[in-house]
Structures are given as structure tokens and as C-alpha cells.
């Protein structure tokens with residue numbers, strides 16, 4: 054482990070020197086003097102006193118350096134039948150104009166702007182326009198329903214919301230504007246203006262005085278320049294699921310983010326200026342923020358924005374068509390997407406129809422990469438497949454084989470080794486480090502490297518409580534796993550109630566809150582069970598109130614509809630069973646982990662504190678067999694693939 058080991062050791066021994074060097078790849082208005090501010094530890098800030106503009110670093114400086122005619126963004130949209138390329142100069146001009154439009158609507162440095170859009174170039178333009186003004190964007194994934202959007206509006210309190218009239222899914226057009234209107238009705242905070250991108254697939258009605266079209270917003274606007282901001286100023290807020298229904302607003306700063314992402318592109322993704330990088334994700338998720346938008350553009354690479362699915366748009370060859378057509382050098386997606394392709398094209402026969410000679414590497418992240426998917430992709434594509442583990446909170450990989458530093462051999466079932474900057478440890482419940490081969494909680498010694506969250510939006514206390522208090526001096530990742538004797542990290546799954554459905558992070562707690570709101574429900578539990586395609590799928594269990602008299606099938610249908618409406622279709626909540634009781638400890642805690650183990654066929658010991666074992670016994674056939682009420686259109690039996698299971 055030559056170059057990697059050297060870099061890793063230095064990053065921990067001399068973090069300030071390490072990141073001072075990395076900061077040289079960024080243009081600063083005021084260059085960093087001090088590197089790390091630890092005066093408010095355990096809250097840390099990187100590059101205090103330095104000033105920069107992230108949009109300048111992503112666009113203007115590349116134009117100034119002669120990359121104006123190079124493609125910056127390729128929008129490939131099989132769902133609308135269009136492909137469109139924007140050069141760096143063109144993207145800069147569009148961003149400057151939209152920044153001017155936002156300014157005309159009163160958006161200034163520090164103001165929040167919520168973005169609720171499909172995978173359209175205007176979403177990227179809106180994000181970068183906020184960065185240009187020093188405003189703070191908060192992108193909300195289009196698959197979330199109105200109440201989830203309302204919760205984010207109330208927390209971020211945006212001055213302006215930018216939305217597209219609709220999203221175009223493979224099978225249907227989703228009206229975003231009607232969801233937005235409902236969300237604004239539900240929210241206490243009301244934005245002054247909404248800028249609506251009218252897409253021809255579904256035009257939106259506008260609210261006079263509040264709403265204006267994108268075209269009207271930019272008409273006659275004065276292009277805005279880049280506003281220098283403090284490195285520690287927020288660039289964006291991205292909400293993610295925690296254990297409760299209240300989403301957490303992960304904050305990203307400007308300076309640490311630019312430094313870390315630029316460094317990661319070279320050191321981890323082995324991607325440089327002029328390369329074509331494609332992250333097949335969504336701008337609503339952290340992978341989209343970091344590796345569709347910011348990292349490739351900070352690098353001077355070309356990024357691909359793909360508005361389509363791995364299958365069905367039009368077939369399981371879609372990814373290979375895009376990779377070939379745009380001469381993609383480095384590709385990044387979620388294992389679930391590869392599983393979807395493999396299901397439809399098991400032999401990978403469609404791959405042969407495309408020229409993938411430009412493709413060097415495939416990175417997979419967002420959920421555990423099961424060994425079968427790892428092997429299938431490697432064999433069929435003939436390029437190294439690199440698992441990388443990270444989270445919304447960190448914004449870039451915690452563990453990976455850092456291909457730009459050294460081509461460490463990859464192994465199935467592990468995202469390889471800790472990335473420089475991350476002091477990764479596996480600890481027991483008392484916080485003591487466990488030996489290789491033993492499972493424990495995965496924590497990261499403070500300070501986290503640049504680019505990771507400095508706090509939660511407006512809630513330092515929740516940040517301390519949720520992440521920093523379990524093992525003082527360490528950040529709690531919420532994942533469990535182990536190291537092997539060679540220092541490879543095995544990340545086995547969440548130790549909390551967060552689940553991962555098709556690469557989408559969701560809270561079972563939030564789904565339980567929805568079920569509990571039904572008048573006939575006395576108590577409920579939602580667990581994530583193994584699913585061969587999506588990794589995990591949620592399953593609900595409800596106990597009826599005495600005398601509720603609800604007809605189970607109708608009730609189940611109502612509950613499924615409620616979760617779809619309140620959380621969104623992305624929750625893929627399709628199964629709920631009416632059960633006589635839920636297994637609990639004597640102190641009343643529902644044994645969700647035990648239920649999950651039984652459902653997955655990976656039994657965990659039943660705690661001795663169980664209140665009434667007969668309740669669990671009554672539930673076993675429902676957990677392992679077919680549910681009493683199965684509402685899924687694509688009904689699947691509980692998985693038999695142990696690789697997709699969670700601890």
C-alpha cells in the first residue's frame with residue numbers, strides 16, 4: 054500500500070498540511086491562512102477566514118483558462134427524446150443570467166432557495182446560480198410527496214422556490230406544480246415567489262403575483278457576477294432521513310466542499326479535466342449534488358445529466374448506449390440499477406452492441422454492493438468495479454479503493470479501505486476498538502475531513518445529539534461492520550431505523566408516523582426487509598384499535614395510499630399486515646431488529662427481555678411466509694439472497 058498508505062498516514066498525522074496542499078487546486082479570493090478552526094470543538098470549521106465562490110470555481114475559471122468551448126454538461130433524456138450539450142461558456146452565461154433573475158426576485162447572499170425539479174439542465178443552472186450569489190440551495194427529490202416538501206420548506210424558509218411543472222417518469226408524467234402548491238398550503242412559511250420551468254409535457258397553472266415562468270424570470274435580467282463568500286458559509290442544505298419523521302438538514306460549506314470534492318475526483322475517481330464523468334443518480338440525492346454537479350465541474354470535466362432509468366427507457370441497454378454515445382470515461386451508479394439491468398439482460402448481451410472503449414472505471418455506491426452484482430458488472434464490462442461507501446452527511450467517500458492514488462485491488466463485499474482524511478474505527482458499545490474480524494459500530498474520529506457536514510441546519514444541538522454524543526470524540530456513522538486483517542472495511546448495514554430502498558434513503562420512523570395517524574391503528578411497526586432488486590423494501594405491521602371494525606384489506610389499501618401521498622412514491626411502501634400484536638421488550642420497545650432478522654432468514658437472538666414470546670411466535674409465519682395482505686403489483690416473496698441482507 055505505497056502511495057495510498059503514505060497519503061492516508063499523512064492525512065491523519067498532519068491534516069492541516071494535507072488539506073492546505075489540496076486547497077491549492079481551488080481559486081480563492083482570500084486564500085486560506087489558518088486551516089482548521091477547532092475553537093468550538095466538537096464542531097469544527099475548515100479554512101476559517103478564507104473566501105471564494107464555488108460557482109466561479111465550477112465555471113468561470115475554466116472559461117478563463119480556455120475551456121469555454123468544452124462541453125460542461127450533456128443532458129441526455131430518453132424520456133423526452135432529447136440530447137443537448139452545454140459548453141462551459143454557455144453554462145456560465147445561463148447561470149449568470151438566472152442568478153440575475155433570482156437577484157431581481159430579492160435573493161441575496163445567505164438566502165435560501167428550494168429547488169424541486171426533474172433531471173433537467175435548469176436544475177443544475179439553478180443550483181449554480183444560488184452558489185454564484187452566495188445563496189443557499191436546498192434541492193428536494195421529485196419523488197417526495199407534498200408533506201415532505203412542506204417540512205423542508207418550513208425548515209429552510211426559502212425566499213424563492215424554483216420548480217419544474219412536471220417530472221417525466223418512464224411510465225407517467227408527474228405533476229410537480231400541483232404538489233408544490235399543496236406543499237406551500239401545508240407549510241407555515243410562504244415563499245415570496247416561485248419560478249416555474251414550464252415543460253411541454255404538462256404546463257402548470259400559475260398563482261398570480263407569486264409565480265412566474267422561468268422564461269419571464271430571465272427575460273431582461275442582468276447577468277450576475279460571482280459573490281465571494283466565507284469558506285465556512287453554507288453552500289447548500291440537503292435534507293436526509295433520520296430515525297424520526299423530521300428530516301435532517303445536512304449543511305455543506307463552500308470552502309471545505311470545493312477542496313474535498315476536487316481532491317476526490319483526482320485521488321478516488323481518477324478523473325481529470327476534459328474527461329467525461331457520468332453519475333447516473335438524481336440531483337435530489339447527495340450523489341447527484343457531489344458527482345453530477347459540483348465535483349466534475351470543479352474539475353473541468355464534462356458531466357452527463359441523464360433523465361431516464363436503467364431499464365425501460367427504452368431497454369436494459371440504456372446505460373451502455375449513454376456511455377458509448379458520450380464517450381464516458383468514468384461511470385458511477387447504484388448497485389440496484391445494475392441489478393435492474395441484470396434482471397432484464399442476465400447475460401449482458403446488450404452491452405456488446407455498444408462501443409465502451411472509452412470507459413475506464415465503474416463506481417458503485419448508495420447501498421451495500423452485493424458480491425454477485427460486483428462480479429456481474431466486472432465480468433460483463435471488463436473494467437474495474439469500485440465500491441465506495443459514504444453518506445449524505447459526508448458528501449464524498451469514506452471508504453474506497455482510491456484509484457487516482459493507487460490501484461489497490463478490490464474485493465467483493467467491501468468498499469476497500471478508509472479514504473485519506475477519515476479516521477475510521479470499529480467500536481464496541483463501550484467505544485473500545487474491536488479487533489479485525491469483529492463486528493461493531495463504525496465511527497470516524499473527529500475532526501471529519503473538509504466537505505463533511507459542519508452541522509445540521511439551524512440545529513447544532515441535534516447534530517451533537519445524533520452524531521457526536523454516542524462515542525465522544527467520534528462521529529457516529531449509523532452503519533455497522535468490521536475490518537478484516539488487511540484493513541479492508543466491510544459495511545454491513547444500518548444500526549438504526551434508516552432503510553435503503555433502491556438506493557434511496559428512507560426512514561421507517563417516518564412511515565410509522567403516517568400509519569399511526571390512521572384512526573383505526575392502535576400501534577404499528579415498519580421494517581426494511583431484503584429485496585432482491587431494491588436491496589430493501591419496507592413492510593408495515595399494524596395492530597387495530599379495539600372495536601375499530603376496519604375491514605383489513607380496505608384498511609391496508611388506505612394505509613398504502615397514505616404513505617404514498619405523505620412521503621411519496623419513492624418510499625415504495627406496498628405491503629402492510631394487520632396483526633394481533635407486536636413483539637416488545639418488557640419496557641415496551643418493539644423488537645424491530647428481531648422481526649427483520651426473521652423476515653430475512655438471518656435470525657438474530659431473541660432478547661431475554663421479551664415481554665410475551667407468544668406474540669413473536671404468532672408473527673413468525675407472517676414474517677417468513679406470504680403476508681396476510683399483499684398489495685404489491687409486482688409482488689415479491691421475501692428474499693432468499695443473503696447478500697442483500699442487513700445486520
Ligand code: COA
Pocket residue numbers: 171194195196197220222227333334335338340362363364386387389390393418419554555556557586587621622623624625
Ligand atoms: N419524481 C417523481 N416520481 C419518482 C421519481 C421522481 N424523480 N423517482 C422515482 N419516482 C417514483 C417512480 O415513478 C415510482 O413510482 P410508481 O410507484 O408509481 O411506479 C416510485 O417513485 C419508485 O421509484 P423507483 O425507486 O425509481 O423504482 P422503480 O421500480 O421505478 O425502478 C430502479 C427501480 C432500480 C430501476 C430504480 O430505483 C433506480 O434506477 N434506482 C437507482 C437509484 C439511484 O440512482 N440512487 C441514487 C444513489 S447513487
Ligand code: AMP
Pocket residue numbers: 293339417418419420421422440441442443444445446468530531532544545546547553556557558
Ligand atoms: P445516503 O445518505 O442516501 O447516501 O445513504 C447513506 C447510507 O447508505 C449509508 O449510511 C449506508 O448505510 C448506505 N451505503 C451507501 N453506500 C454504501 C456502500 N458502498 N456499502 C454499504 N452501504 C452503503
